[in-house]
Amino acid sequence: MTRSTAPLVREVDVRHRYEILVDEVAAGFTAYRDRDGQRVFFHTEIDDAFAGQGLASVLVQEALTQVRASGKRIVPVCPYVAKFLKKHEEFADITDPVTPEVLQWLETTLAR
Numbered sequence: 302m303t304r305s306t307a308p309l310v311r312e313v314d315v316r317h318r319y320e321i322l323v324d325e326v327a328a329g330f331t332a333y334r335d336r337d338g339q340r341v342f343f344h345t346e347i348d349d350a351f352a353g354q355g356l357a358s359v360l361v362q363e364a365l366t367q368v369r370a371s372g373k374r375i376v377p378v379c380p381y382v383a384k385f386l387k388k389h390e391e392f393a394d395i396t397d398p399v400t401p402e403v404l405q406w407l408e409t410t411l412a413r
């Protein structure tokens with residue numbers, strides 16, 4: 302697919318997610334919940350029509366950059382975000398581990 306403009310990443314805080322738009326069409330998102338000073342990322346999804354173009358990487362890079370600017374820390378429960386962070390050590394200083402306590406808290410929060 303040919304893109305006429307660069308993809309745009311925006312935070313949609315009422316939906317607790319960052320979305321990526323390609324030519325103004327929503328192509329995917331990375332979802333989070335906030336816990337104290339942490340932003341806990343738990344799911345990333347790119348629509349099949351936009352798969353394999355590196356959009357998840359663009360989305361997560363920009364989302365994590367925005368998290369840094371906000372002063373929060375990152376907890377990578379989402380396997381894609383965890384994998385991304387292994388390759389991008391520049392976020393190591395603001396990344397916290399996924400602990401059983403965080404997972405328990407997330408399960409309760411998402412069940413509400």
Ligand SMILES: CC(C)(COP(=O)(O)OP(=O)(O)OC[C@H]1O[C@@H](n2cnc3c(N)ncnc32)[C@H](O)[C@@H]1OP(=O)(O)O)[C@@H](O)C(=O)NCCC(=O)NCCS
Nearest residue numbers: 343344345346347352353354355356357358379380381384
């Ligand atoms: C995973 C997903 C978001 C990748 O989107 P994409 O825009 O096609 O991804 P990119 O082109 O930026 O990157 C592809 C990378 O994602 C990795 N990837 C694919 N599925 C993955 C998964 N379930 N967990 C972790 N990494 C995954 C690939 O191994 C590839 O890694 P590489 O860059 O080291 O080769 C997309 O395939 C998707 O929505 N899958 C269904 C939902 C899902 O499984 N989400 C991840 C766990 S929450």
